[in-house]
Amino acid sequence: NAEAALQMIDSCLDEFDTLATDLAA
Structure with missing residues (x-):
């Protein structure tokens, strides 16, 4: 779903x- 995709991104x-x-550094 979209939420999982956003989390991955x-x-x-x-x-x-x-x-x-x-x-x-």
Whole structure:
């Protein structure tokens, strides 16, 4: 359903944000 998809996208964005922060450090 749409809510599950949004949750998955949110998780992916969190992962990407963490990765970007690690690379910038």
